[in-house]
Amino acid sequence: MPEIVKGHASAFPNALAIICDDARLTYGELDALSDGLATYLVSCGVKKGDVVCLLVPRALETVVAKLAILKAGAGYLPLDPAYPADHLQYVLDECRPKVVFTFANRSLDPGILSGSGSRVVDLSTVLQSLGSGDPSRLPNIEGGDLAYVMYTSGSTGRPKGVAVPHRGITRLVLDQNYIEFRPGDMVLHSTTISFDASTVDVWGALLNGSTLVIMSKANFSLTDMRDLIRKHEVTFINFTTGLFNIFADHADEPMPSLRHAIFGGEVASAPHVKRFVAAHPGCSLTNVYGPTEAACIATTFTVAPDFSASELPIGKAIAHTDVFLLDDDLQVVPPGIEGQIAIAGDGLALGYFNRPDLTAERFISVDTAEGIKRCYLTGDLAILDENETFHFRGRSDRQVKINGKRIELEEIETALRRHPRLAEAVVECREAGGVKRIIAYLRPREAQDMSNANLIPSVMERLRNSLPAYMIPSTALVMPEFPLTRAGKIDRARLPLPPIEDIQPAAVRSxxxxxxxxxxxxxxxxxxxxxxxxxxxxxxxxxxxxxxxxxxxxxxxxxxxxxxxxxxxxxxxxxxxxxxxxxxxxxxxxxxxxxxxxxxxxxxxxxxxx
The missing domain is CATH 1.10.1200.10 (ACP-like)
Structure with missing residues (x-):
């Protein structure tokens, strides 16, 4: 990948690569600056296959660092600084990054980094003091080399790192059948760097000679987004499904520069799709599906202008990708039969970082009509229709998606069970009024805790110190016993909804x-x-x-x-x-x-x- 960016820099050195607020970086400047930072990383002992952590927010410097890390032969590990200390500590302990980039003006728990054994570097400071880079000191990069490690929720109670190679990224944004990035495109980068969808934004722009437009605000509004689209005449935008729905609900203002929008992460809403298409007839709209283990996108469905169905399919496999449906015996099923989605092709991850057991469990060999294929078992269920289009049919396990984030309910349960005052904990996801809620059911060890009003706040506070905010249950219910099946297992279907709070309507003052x-x-x-x-x-x-x-x-x-x-x-x-x-x-x-x-x-x- 770095050679592709360098090629753009050589051919069009003055073309704009990145815009962030009033800062501009051309391809020539981006190439030179990242060469310098890559040379610095090599001087720090970074070698091919090492990990370098980005404990920084979405920013211009962050994109420069991503490219520099790849040039140095390492893989980048993007972490949200807002994550709880326990979560960050676990990931850093597992990955042991050679270098951790931070911003000095961001407050971080010093204990997180002190025991990591990593060199902690203020990214802004080092960028200001860099000398000229020495490309001769940088390694040759191949398609199978590590590009990044992205952490997702884990069913074993701890997050798991997905190791993605360079070819997973190039296959995603080059020579594709679902999208065409052009040198004149303005690509909006508003996704969190620890979310795999950011791969499309950053590398879709930089590997195609387009301009990356960075949303600098951490907490931005819909108005902020629309203003940025208009100001820079953004042509491509990448939404989570939840954000897309909000955008579609307020899609009455014209955005004539938009040429292509993609969205994904959750089941699509047909009414929102129709609303967006009607409001932006000049913008192509694509529903995308794919897990982190398959480099973010595996299938796509581009919406026709006259789309009128009640649900959206997840579409057909993108280029350089194979998608199969398997039965319980891991045999390929024919069209019309529901099966588990298995993905093969260049987008497949190398596996789970330092987890050979889990890698062997989820990345398997499947006997297909085209021969033996290495596949990732997604746990998602789908059916293939007569037009060879896939339709999503839910999950085979307890993984859920909320606001585009993948959540293993078992990870929350495991964290809750560590609380010394709980004998058992169960977590379920229920939907009401179109809103998904995570509900925690708690069984205390001591009888007096059944009526202890401080139990739930104590449990939730401890949970906030170990899990990201999007995994925290929205409500909790204390129960003396859980309902059981005849086999003696917890009967989750009989777990009650939390009682409606006795809230009296407040007198409206204005x-x-x-x-x-x-x-x-x-x-x-x-x-x-x-x-x-x-x-x-x-x-x-x-x-x-x-x-x-x-x-x-x-x-x-x-x-x-x-x-x-x-x-x-x-x-x-x-x-x-x-x-x-x-x-x-x-x-x-x-x-x-x-x-x-x-x-x-x-x-x-x-x-x-x-």
Missing amino acids: RTEEILMRLWCDALGLEIVPADRNFFDLGGTSLQLMRVHAGLELELGQRCEVLALFKHTTVRDMARFLDGHEQARPRAAASDQRAALQRRTMGQFRRSTP
Whole structure:
């Protein structure tokens, strides 16, 4: 891959590679800067096949570092700095990265890095002090070499790292049948770097000579996204399904520059698809499916302008990829028969990092009509129709997808069972009002904890210290015993829904409170919300808060900084803020601070107005 970017730099050195706020980086500058950083990594002892950690947010420097890590022959390990210390510690202990890149102005638990044995480097500082690179010191890269390690939820109670080779990325964005990146394209990068969909954004742009447009704000709004699309005339955008649905719900404003949008991560909503297609007739829309173990995308379905079906298929296999449906004996089934999806081809991961047992279990050899194929068993069920199009039919296990994130419920259960006051814990995902909720069922060791109001807060607080926010149950229920089947196993079908809280409708004090309560109810799937309860304590997520924000701006007819909702997290508090009864302003966003740092760091490079 690095040779491809270098080829673009040689042919078109002045072409824009990256835009982030007011910083610009050409392909020539990107190549030179990443050569320097790669040479630095080699001088730090980084060798082919090593791991270098990116404990940094989405930023211009982060993209430079990704390319430099690949040039040095290593694989990058992207981690969200917002993840709990226990999660970060586990991943760092397992991967033992040679170098960990951080940003000095980001607060991190010093204990996380002190015991890792890694060299901890401030990325911004080292980029400012780099000398000229020495490409002769850099190794030759082959398609089977490690490119990145991406961690996903694990059914054994711990996250697992998926090791993806270079050929997995090149096969994803080069010579494909579902997309065509062009040198003039402006590709929006708004996905989290620890989410595998970011592979499409970053490398789809840089391997095709396009321009990557980075969303610098960590917590951005729908308005922020639309403004960036208009400002830079973005042509390609990559959504999670949840974000796509919000975008489609507010798709009344024209986006004439958009040429292609893809979305995936969860089952598609046909009404939202139809709404988007009607609002953006000049934009091709593609539903994508694929796990991290198959480099993010395996099948795609591009929506026809006259699409009228009630559900979307997941489509057909993309180029350089084979997809089969298998029965319980791992034999290929014919069209019309439901089976487990197995994926083969160049996109397959090398396996799970340092987990040969799990790799052997999930990456198997399958006897197909084309011969023996190495396949990844997804656990997803599908059926193949007469047009050779795949239709998703659910899971064969307890894995769920929420807001595009893959969650193994067993990992949450394992974390809960570590609590000393619990004898047993069960986790289920239930859907109500179109909103998925993770529910924790807790059986305490001591009888007095049945009525202890502090048990649930204590358990949830401990859970927040070990699992990412998107895996935290939205509610919990304490039970003396769990219902059992005749075989003595927990009967999950008989686990009750948590009782509806006895919430009396609050007296509405203003039109703003009435609007906020309605928006909260819609986003959270609740009939009533208390005016003084924290949005996130009610099971809200940042994506649901984005939906509230979009509706709020529409209702009020004015701009509102999304960070205000993260600061004022109750209906009453936010209403006071909006009505001007509270003068406090949200503090400067970390992303704004990052933008200022980028301007200083990249000051030696050309700035221009696009």
